[in-house]
Amino acid sequence: MKTALCIGGTRFVGRHTVEELLAHDYDVTTFTRGIHDDPFADRAGVSHIPGDRTDRDALESAAAEVAPSVVIDFCAYHPREVKTATEVFVDARYVYVSSGSAYARPDVPMRENGTPIHDCTPEQATDDSAESYGPRKAEGDRAVAVAAVEGVEAMAVRPMLVYGPHDYTERFAYWVGRVAEYDRVLVPGDGGSLLHRSYVEDVARALRIVAEEGEPGEAYNVADRNAFSLSESLELVADALDTEVDVVGASERELAAVGLEPADFPLYTPRPMLVSTEKLASLGWESTPKADAVAATATAHVENGRDGAENGPARKDEEKVLEAMEETSA
CATH class of the missing domain: 3.90.25 (UDP-galactose 4-epimerase; domain 1)
Known part of the structure; x- marks a missing residue:
């Protein structure tokens, strides 16, 4: 049985991703603080570990308990969280959920290996404001690239604005x-x-495909084709x-x-x-x-x-x- 650990996984994108993983024969564990309703509370094939993703000891405990082959991280909002996760889950295929907001300029289209991403100052890296969101996500992408150089199978996925059922942003x-x-x-x-927008089920499918087929250190855009x-x-x-x-x-x-x-x-x-989705499509993904x-x-x-x-x-x-x-x- 393939094992997946979802850091998050009970709300919008995470909820659809758990369904995608279950449909492809994964045994799934969600790691959350438990402050939101869990739609998988009684679902066969889904386990839950309560914990705070900012607590390294809790992450290490989850890693030891699950021994995941795949980790999908929905809740990394600061670069230090991505760095910690790539250290803790060094034996897994780790996918960081980044954002199209990481791009520093609006090329048409924005390309993973052509369009620059934001710089991130130390102050932005620890900030929680909307203004620093793009820089923080970009710095997380850089943390993924550094981890890959060090031998970790870590990738980033950059969705554009996500829409679909269960979207609490409305x-x-x-x-x-x-x-x-x-x-x-x-x-x-x-x-x-x-x-450019991303249908949530397409994002879920992209996360699974990148976890299985993605190249360590790379980022992949997701949006409607x-x-x-x-x-x-x-x-x-x-x-x-x-x-x-x-x-x-x-x-x-x-x-x-x-x-x-x-x-x-x-x-x-x-x-x-607009973003290019050619790179993701080359892995067999379609919208x-x-x-x-x-x-x-x-x-x-x-x-x-x-x-x-x-x-x-x-x-x-x-x-x-x-x-x-x-x-x-x-």
Whole structure:
């Protein structure tokens, strides 16, 4: 039996990854503090070890108890945590869940071996702010590369923004909620915002494949093989929910009239944010067709009452913009 230890594993990406590992005949152990509900509490093939990933002794105890062949680390938010993990799990294939935020410039597309990643100062390395997130993830990638030079089979995976069932951030759910409830949905600009996203089941599959086939020291991007715009996202949601939507684009000036700006809307980017996925695809990975991925996501969000309303403008403000646009065009 193949053995996998998931540092994390009970919430969003981790939850789907545990399912992916079980489907490929792994005996899985999750290592968490136990502060969130465990969907695998009574699941055959899944064990749980309580512990804090910042406690090296606890990690070493887990390593001795499980003797994992694969370790997938969802909860390393500081470079020192990655360094510790690569030391503790020296006998395993270790996969660090990094981020597309590690990239320092928005090349189109951003490539693992071509686009620079952020520098990370000592102050950033220990910080918890959103501003230091990209640098911290980048420094974790460097820790993986150093460990590989020292003989550890360590790899990094860089997902772009992840969406799918069980997404507690509800960023994509904001748009699902708008399409589910309203005939007209306001989007910034012309709706062409192109932020590369990653369907959660594709991320889970990528983590397993990299754990099995990845080259030590390397990083692998994960994102939909066919990127699609914000407007197309709404149209795909409407198709999935068997409804119709009128996507209405608003300029910066029209939004500013009610105190809004494009960045107030989730999944908006002023310029394309795209990554190359050729490297991962060369390992045999492929992404889910976009219509299927969006349909599964939209259906799950509606069934679970996720509307992400707190992630974007209030509907009353959107309606003010829509009304003003109607008056202008009348």
